[in-house]
Amino acid sequence: MIKNQQFSLLAVILLTVFFAPLTDIFAGEKILSNIEDPLALKIGERLYHSQKQGCATCHQANGAGGAKAGAANLQKSSEWKSTLIAHKVRELGIDKESTRNIVIGLILNGAEKWNSEFYSRPKYSEIKDKIFFDKRMIGVHSTALKFNQKMAKRILRKKKKKVAANDLLRLMAESVYHYVETKIILDSEN
Ligand code: HEC
Numbered sequence: 363m364i365k366n367q368q369f370s371l372l373a374v375i376l377l378t379v380f381f382a383p384l385t386d387i388f389a390g391e392k393i394l395s396n397i398e399d400p401l402a403l404k405i406g407e408r409l410y411h412s413q414k415q416g417c418a419t420c421h422q423a424n425g426a427g428g429a430k431a432g433a434a435n436l437q438k439s440s441e442w443k444s445t446l447i448a449h450k451v452r453e454l455g456i457d458k459e460s461t462r463n464i465v466i467g468l469i470l471n472g473a474e475k476w477n478s479e480f481y482s483r484p485k486y487s488e489i490k491d492k493i494f495f496d497k498r499m500i501g502v503h504s505t506a507l508k509f510n511q512k513m514a515k516r517i518l519r520k521k522k523k524k525v526a527a528n529d530l531l532r533l534m535a536e537s538v539y540h541y542v543e544t545k546i547i548l549d550s551e552n
Contacts, residue, residue, distance in 0.1 A: 397533065399540070401521055405514050406541025409534055412513075414506035417538065420498070425546035432496045437548040443493050444468065447480075450489050462539065469501035470535035502534050510534065 410417045417436075421427055425436030439445060444464040451459040468476045473495035481487050502510065514534050518525055525533055 397518075397523060397525075397537075401517070401523070402533075402537040402540045403544060405517055405534065406537035406539070407545070408513055408517070409502065409510055409538040410541050410546075412504070412506050412510055414509060415504035416506065416510075417542075419504070425542065430498065432498065434499070436542055436546045439543075439547045440549050443495065447493050450491075450493075451486065454485055454488060456485060462543075466532075466535050466539050468495060468499065469539060470532055472501045472503045473497050473499040502531060502538065 411423065412418075420430035421434065421436050422431070427433070427435045435441060439461065442461065442465070445461045447464050448459055448461040464480075467480070471479070474497050477494045477497075481489060481492055504510070511530060511534070514530060514537075515525075
């Protein structure tokens with residue numbers, strides 16, 4: 363009996379040690395707490411293809427880009443500046459910064475704000491040959507922002523999901539990134 367108990371205790375300890383880091387990793391991949399994948403995908407799709415001014419207005423429906431998107435091709439995440447920036451940050455020994463984090467920050471804030479804030483954190487300022495984004499990249503801050511916020515709220519309300527006003531923009535950025543990673547990206551460098 364005692365042996366059995368000791369064995370269970372050992373099993374629990376081993377399981378915790380092995381799986382805790384995994385749950386930590388996956389926690390970072392979740393779209394804001396209580397939003398499921400299909401819902402995020404739906405909001406993301408609507409934002410991406412928003413009629414007035416969505417991501418597709420500059421990046422095209424398939425993400426291949428064009429004059430308005432500069433050199434950005436959303437299908438090739440391996441060529442994104444964010445991927446390069448994530449490498450640079452990791453070289454400094456900061457391991458929590460992923461391409462995903464950086465892109466979501468860019469989509470959420472737009473290039474102008476991202477450029478002025480990203481490297482202002484203590485360690486980040488040490489990064490050499492800093493890469494900045496073209497100011498035309500505005501992310502969710504399009505001329506249709508108000509309209510898109512209402513649309514996202516409407517979809518959430520239908521599913522009886524409540525999201526604090528402060529979290530709505532981040533949810534929109536995460537959702538549209540989820541759409542991009544699911545439907546647009548063709549390589550899998552992330
Ligand atoms: C008004 C035009 C415009 C709109 C609207 C726009 N973008 Fe961009 N986007 C750009 C430009 C220009 C770049 C190139 C930035 C650079 O390379 O510095 C870019 C770059 C990007 C990149 C590549 C970042 C990298 O690391 O190289 C991603 C991803 C992206 N946009 C996603 C989006 C998403 C998602 C939306 C919609 C929420 C969006 N963009 C809306 C113009 C736009």
